[in-house]
Amino acid sequence: MRLSGDSAPGSMNSSGSGNFLLVPIPEYPLLDCVPNKTVKIVVLGASNVGKTALIVRFLTKRFIGDYEANTGALYSRKVTMDGEEVSLQIQDTPCVALQDDAEGLYCQEQINRSIYWADGYVLVFSITDNSSYRTIQPLYQHIRRIHPSGNIPVILVGNKSDLLRARQVPAEEGDMLATSLGGVYFEASARENHEGVHAAFLHLCQEVIRALGGGNGEKRKGGLHLARPKSPNMQELKRRFRQVLSSKVKSATTI
Numbered sequence: 001m002r003l004s005g006d007s008a009p010g011s012m013n014s015s016g017s018g019n020f021l022l023v024p025i026p027e028y029p030l031l032d033c034v035p036n037k038t039v040k041i042v043v044l045g046a047s048n049v050g051k052t053a054l055i056v057r058f059l060t061k062r063f064i065g066d067y068e069a070n071t072g073a074l075y076s077r078k079v080t081m082d083g084e085e086v087s088l089q090i091q092d093t094p095c096v097a098l099q100d101d102a103e104g105l106y107c108q109e110q111i112n113r114s115i116y117w118a119d120g121y122v123l124v125f126s127i128t129d130n131s132s133y134r135t136i137q138p139l140y141q142h143i144r145r146i147h148p149s150g151n152i153p154v155i156l157v158g159n160k161s162d163l164l165r166a167r168q169v170p171a172e173e174g175d176m177l178a179t180s181l182g183g184v185y186f187e188a189s190a191r192e193n194h195e196g197v198h199a200a201f202l203h204l205c206q207e208v209i210r211a212l213g214g215g216n217g218e219k220r221k222g223g224l225h226l227a228r229p230k231s232p233n234m235q236e237l238k239r240r241f242r243q244v245l246s247s248k249v250k251s252a253t254t255i
């Protein structure tokens with residue numbers, strides 16, 4: 001589906017006009033995909049922490065005030081990193097939740113598939129919501145169960161850093177947790193700042209490329225075998241585009 005701008009289906013140029021471009025990944029590779037350089041990232045976290053807002057901010061530099069609870073959209077973009085073209089694929093996911101006993105994690109099958117599929121992980125909590133922070137450790141353990149061996153490129157994002165007065169999670173705790181997971185902590189505000197969000201995604205992309213050894217071959221062997229997540233259907237995409245193009249656009253920053 002081609003909505004605006006000059007991108008071929010399945011690709012997004014990192015430069016260009018201020019048009020809002022979110023293009024679904026097709027089920028089959030397209031000719032303009034960058035061979036051997038695909039970075040697959042999944043964004044995970046509890047409800048309402050800003051997963052969709054972060055992705056939209058990263059891809060478009062914009063913040064859209066309200067999002068419907070998402071069912072898991074997959075976005076594609078072509079970016080240039082360190083002078084090389086990379087096909088970046090970002091999977092948004094429905095929320096995960098702790099079970100009542102706070103031991104286990106409720107994770108839809110669709111999310112498990114995304115975890116298996118991905119090369120890198122953005123774990124998001126809101127600095128204003130301690131329970132979303134407490135979800136991160138079990139979430140990481142869940143990822144580990146799906147990928148029992150090997151390096152797991154991960155970043156931890158404490159979102160909503162603009163809401164300082166409502167802060168429930170100190171930055172030091174975010175730092176410590178990220179370190180214990182083998183990742184880096186970023187505090188960001190999808191609402192107020194593009195740079196922080198961009199820096200976080202960029203860092204993860206670089207980690208993924210490093211972990212894949214510059215190529216895109218068969219990465220982690222073993223673990224569960226789960227099929228690639230499905231692209232969102234056209235109806236869902238049309239709905240999301242309408243939403244994005246509606247008057248709810250709060251910021252008119254252009255790419």
Ligand SMILES: Nc1nc2c(ncn2[C@@H]2O[C@H](COP(=O)(O)OP(=O)(O)OP(=O)(O)O)[C@@H](O)[C@H]2O)c(=O)[nH]1
Nearest residue numbers: 048049050051052053065067069070160189190191
């Ligand atoms: N103040 C503030 N609000 C934010 C920020 N990021 C997101 N929000 C708001 O938080 C709410 C949830 O944002 P979403 O992006 O839908 O969060 P999500 O994690 O995808 O939510 P689920 O679909 O429930 O999983 C929305 O009302 C956003 O406007 C932020 O950085 N600061």
